[in-house]
Structure formats: C-alpha cells, structure tokens
Amino acid sequence: MSIVALSTPAGRSAVAVVRMSGENSIEIAKKVFSPFPSQPNFLKVGCLDVGEFVERAMCVYFVAPKSFTGENMVEFHCHGGMAIVNRVIETLLEKGARMAQNGEFSKRAFINGKMNLSETEGVIEMIDAETIAAVKAGENLLSNNLGKKSVQLQDKLLDLIAKTEVALDYPEEDLEQQTLLQMQKETQSILAEIEKLLSTVKAGRIAKFGIDVAIAGDTNVGKSSLLNALLGFDRAIVSATAGTTRDTLDAQVVYKDTKFNFVDTAGLRQTDNEIEQLGIDRAKKTMKDADLILYVVNGQPLEKQEKTLYVLNKSDQIDYSNVVRDDCIVTSAKNNVGIEELKEKIYQMFCADEIYSSGQMLTNARHVDCLTRAKEKLQSLLDNLYDTTIDCSALSLRDSWSALGEITGTTATEEIIDRIYSKFCLGK
Numbered sequence: 001m002s003i004v005a006l007s008t009p010a011g012r013s014a015v016a017v018v019r020m021s022g023e024n025s026i027e028i029a030k031k032v033f034s035p036f037p038s039q040p041n042f043l044k045v046g047c048l049d050v051g052e053f054v055e056r057a058m059c060v061y062f063v064a065p066k067s068f069t070g071e072n073m074v075e076f077h078c079h080g081g082m083a084i085v086n087r088v089i090e091t092l093l094e095k096g097a098r099m100a101q102n103g104e105f106s107k108r109a110f111i112n113g114k115m116n117l118s119e120t121e122g123v124i125e126m127i128d129a130e131t132i133a134a135v136k137a138g139e140n141l142l143s144n145n146l147g148k149k150s151v152q153l154q155d156k157l158l159d160l161i162a163k164t165e166v167a168l169d170y171p172e173e174d175l176e177q178q179t180l181l182q183m184q185k186e187t188q189s190i191l192a193e194i195e196k197l198l199s200t201v202k203a204g205r206i207a208k209f210g211i212d213v214a215i216a217g218d219t220n221v222g223k224s225s226l227l228n229a230l231l232g233f234d235r236a237i238v239s240a241t242a243g244t245t246r247d248t249l250d251a252q253v254v255y256k257d258t259k260f261n262f263v264d265t266a267g268l269r270q271t272d273n274e275i276e277q278l279g280i281d282r283a284k285k286t287m288k289d290a291d292l293i294l295y296v297v298n299g300q301p302l303e304k305q306e307k308t309l310y311v312l313n314k315s316d317q318i319d320y321s322n323v324v325r326d327d328c329i330v331t332s333a334k335n336n337v338g339i340e341e342l343k344e345k346i347y348q349m350f351c352a353d354e355i356y357s358s359g360q361m362l363t364n365a366r367h368v369d370c371l372t373r374a375k376e377k378l379q380s381l382l383d384n385l386y387d388t389t390i391d392c393s394a395l396s397l398r399d400s401w402s403a404l405g406e407i408t409g410t411t412a413t414e415e416i417i418d419r420i421y422s423k424f425c426l427g428k
Ligand SMILES: Nc1nc2c(ncn2[C@@H]2O[C@H](COP(=O)(O)OP(=O)(O)OP(=O)(O)O)[C@@H](O)[C@H]2O)c(=O)[nH]1
Pocket: 218, 219, 220, 221, 222, 223, 224, 225, 226, 237, 238, 239, 240, 241, 242, 243, 244, 245, 246, 265, 266, 267, 268, 313, 314, 315, 316, 317, 331, 332, 333, 334, 335
C-alpha cells in the first residue's frame, strides 16, 4: 500500500514537501494533480485539487526502482502552511494512500535493497548533525564505508568457518593442530581490525557531540572571564570577589568543524559555606567527566596532569616568559589575548588527525554494540582455543559473523529492524 507523509518540518514555511511511496502512488497522484508531469524525475508546476481549494504546487514522480525507496514515488512541493499540508495529506489518504509510520520510507528503501541498515542510519546522522565533523561522519556511513568494512570482516570469518568445517569432516590429529594455529592467527588479525574500528569511538563522539572542556582552578583566577572570551560574549558573571561562580555553567561554541562544550565551574578553595561547597563538588565532577580540563592559574603551573592544559591567565599583569611547557598556554582573558590560540590548541589535541578529518569514525551506539559483541566472541574463542572443541570455536566464529551482519542488517531480525526504524522521524 502507498504511504504518505510530510517530509519537511511541521509548521510554517515557504515550501513543504509531501512524499508518497508505493506501487499505486503515481495513479493516486494523477487523480489530484494536473497537468501531471509527462516524464519522471522532472518537477512540474500545476494544480493540486484537494476538493475545498486548488493548491498551486509542483509535482515530481520517480519510477521504481529508481527512487529513494525503490518503489514508485511522488513528491508534492506545496506552500508550507499546516492547513494546506493537512488537506493535501487528507486528500491523498482519501484517494487510497495510508499515513506512513516513523521511518517507513527508509525502511522500505532497506527492504527493497536500495540501502543497507547502516547507510539509512547515515542519512539520519547527517540530518541530525550540528557540525561539519558530524556531517562527515554521517556521510561516511551513508557512503557505506562501515558497511563495506563489516562485510569484508564477515567474509574473512566465513573463510575461517569453512576451514574449520573441513577440519571437522576429516578429524585427523595433524589437521586439527594446523587448523587451530591458523584459526588463532586469523582470528587475531580480524580481532585487531575490529579493535581498530572501536578505537575511533571517542573521536566519533567528539565529532557528534563535541569536546567537553571544564574550566577549573582557584577562585578569582579568571575562569569566568575566560569562558566569556572563548564565547565572544558575556555569558558568566565576572567580579573581583573571590567565589563569584557557584554553579556550573555550560555554553557551546563551534570552532572549525567541531563543537566545544565549555563548562565554567566554581573556584576550588577551602570553604565553610554549604552552597559554595556544593558548587565545588560539582566542579570536581565536571573535571572528572571532561575530555579536557583548562586549569586556570595566575602564576606558576602545577605539575603535568593527564588531560590538563594550564591556562596562565592575566598575562597583562604577570610575566610568564620563563614558562616553556607544551601543556601551558598564556592568556589575558580580560584583553582577549591568546584566546584564538587556545581554541586552536584544543582543536589540535582532539581533531587534527586523518581519521577525524575523513569522518571514518564510529558515531552510532548500535554499531559500537555490534562490533563489541563481535569482538567479545573472538576474544573468548582465543582465550579458550586449546581447552575447547573445534565446533565450539566455530560457533563463536558464527556468532561474531552474525553480530557484524547486524551493522548492514543482513543478520538482523525483523524485530530489530522494526525497532531501529521506529526511532526515525515521520517522513524519513
Ligand atoms: N588583569 C586581568 N584581570 C583579569 C583577567 N581575567 C580576569 N580578570 C579579573 O579577575 C577577576 C576575577 O575574574 P573572574 O572571571 O570572575 O574569575 P573566576 O576565576 O571566574 O572567579 P570565581 O568565579 O570567583 O572562582 C575579575 O576582576 C576579572 O576582571 C586578565 O586576563 N587580566
């Protein structure tokens, strides 16, 4: 049955696109739109007769299998008012279509073999992307780079499974020893490839959600001033009174292709004030959770710390020329000095490698889960290789193969597929 949905956001807009997909969608469209386009893939201006009024719209149709879903499809580009859109959809329902469910267009594209599961997820990642880095990661999925990689790994596993089956059919001693050695070697190599993919999880999270940066240090060193300078506007209260900031305060900036999530925190000091202490506890938690701590000081930096960059602030008053360390940066938050350099330094720490700029990172929790399960199966196979039977090992190989197949969807059950697409939006 043909399905219909609004594919642009609901609300007021210049143009709204209503999409219909299914075998009889072109027939339905011909009942309401004239003059109907004489050929597919070309947008045509005409009248969309919805009974109560006639909407001047544009129409384009696509013939199966050359469409997004792989089915016949029609798109109406209408004026973007909700009364118009609702009436257009109602009319199409009256003429024989039904309302689409969430993600149903993408699901049909998957079922008709136009895209695999991870490719359709790439579309959503691109739509949801707030930065160019996230777009690139989505585009990487959409171009099937992860899909191809997982199929490659599956093929390697399949070869190995075939070899173990030969060994099972001819269970002579020698062959078995040889098979075990080969299995060990090849499993290790596949495992290493999976681990390499999994090692991109952090970069993927940063591309998608940004770098979490805590601004911390003693009271009055200029943390809130630094936040304001980084943002380019006065977000936080700044004052010469020590202990000004009590709560954590977060704000985002996009630098180049990446989002920086800054959190200004309460100054760290001994206090009897209950509220200030609560703020300090929050500051400590923020520091713990952060990808990077900007530890602001007015004077000498402390010793080197993991994930810590010392910000030597108030350089207009303090001479830092004797400090030469790569974990330090000199600023004057008040005079906006060193701020761009600081952003660039943060960017270099997290985003400067080839993988990041190519977008070849894992950004989707489901893919991470599939790869983790595939990895665990291989790991347990290796751990028990000499204490178990070949059939048991072969079973682990199969489980691993199956977990990898869930990425592209070939081994995913209908239930999993349904669940994934139901999380997509209506009209996708
Ligand atoms: N001269 C100079 N003063 C600065 C600089 N940065 C901040 N200050 C001043 O230092 C004082 C404290 O600044 P804040 O930004 O409120 O410091 P803070 O670290 O957030 O302080 P708490 O929230 O109390 O922990 C204010 O009077 C700022 O104007 C700087 O680069 N140079």
